[in-house]
Amino acid sequence: EVQLLESGGGLVQPGGSLRLSCATSGFTFSSYAMSWVRQAPGKGLEWVSAISGTGDSTYYADSVNGRFSISRDNSKNTLYLQLNTLRVEDTAVYYCARDLMAISGSLGIGYWGQGTLVTVSS
Amino acid sequence: DIQMTQSPSYVSASVGDRVTITCRASQGISSWLAWYQQKPGKAPKLLLYAASSLQSGVPLRFSGSGSGTDFTLSISSLQPEDSATYYCQQANSFPHTFGQGTKLEIK
Numbered sequence: 451e452v453q454l455l456e457s458g459g460g461l462v463q464p465g466g467s468l469r470l471s472c473a474t475s476g477f478t479f480s481s482y483a484m485s486w487v488r489q490a491p492g493k494g495l496e497w498v499s500a501i502s503g504t505g506d507s508t509y510y511a512d513s514v515n516g517r518f519s520i521s522r523d524n525s526k527n528t529l530y531l532q533l534n535t536l537r538v539e540d541t542a543v544y545y546c547a548r549d550l551m552a553i554s555g556s557l558g559i560g561y562w563g564q565g566t567l568v569t570v571s572s
Numbered sequence: 573d574i575q576m577t578q579s580p581s582y583v584s585a586s587v588g589d590r591v592t593i594t595c596r597a598s599q600g601i602s603s604w605l606a607w608y609q610q611k612p613g614k615a616p617k618l619l620l621y622a623a624s625s626l627q628s629g630v631p632l633r634f635s636g637s638g639s640g641t642d643f644t645l646s647i648s649s650l651q652p653e654d655s656a657t658y659y660c661q662q663a664n665s666f667p668h669t670f671g672q673g674t675k676l677e678i679k
Contacts, residue, residue, distance in 0.1 A: 485668070487616075494618065494657075495610070495661075495670040497668045497669060498671065509667065510667070517586070536591055547679035556663040557606065557621040557625075557663060558602070558618055558661060559606070559608075560618055564615060565615060
């Protein structure tokens with residue numbers, strides 16, 4: 451069974467930093483691209499970042515580019531998202547997500563974690 | 573970046589009705605489109621991928637069509653459990669943008 455378990459969320463002041471982790475199990479982690487998707491309270495889904503299976507390729511939304519950094523440790527089956535220079539508008543539930551299939555390109559997100567809440571407030 | 577626009581933003585329908593939600597991409601995305609269902613307090617759930625392929629375990633009353641820039645999600649014979657917010661997402665190029673969502677209410 452595929453499992454994605456996020457951790458690391460919490461309350462942080464504007465300008466602060468946080469690192470989210472996503473521990474995975476139930477599949478060959480290194481074969482799949484992984485993503486982070488967030489959802490601000492009462493708002494829609496926003497794609498944040500993605501990383502290839504090898505970790506060689508990373509992608510970011512314009513809204514977080516230069517402030518957030520995605521990485522993975524394939525030996526630990528864990529995905530990370532480093533959040534720096536946080537803003538109030540970064541407040542959201544952050545979901546760890548796995549592509550549906552281990553292919554070149556993406557067919558969409560087949561598996562989601564339960565989400566971890568990041569609150570940026572003074 | 574590719575913009576995804578869904579319509580309507582809100583729809584109310586009765587049990588047994590057929591509902592159609594549209595999603596338009598600001599540029600062609602071939603069939604690299606996914607549809608998700610999200611219920612309050614829960615993570616989204618994949619319904620369809622590659623515009624029209626039904627994800628395993630998803631009821632047959634859900635269907636999708638389209639290619640290029642215009643796509644539709646149809647739900648035939650609405651059930652009470654279909655009350656949710658529906659999102660499209662393009663996976664043609666990064667960033668993999670989502671539509672703004674369509675809230676479906678069952679009367």
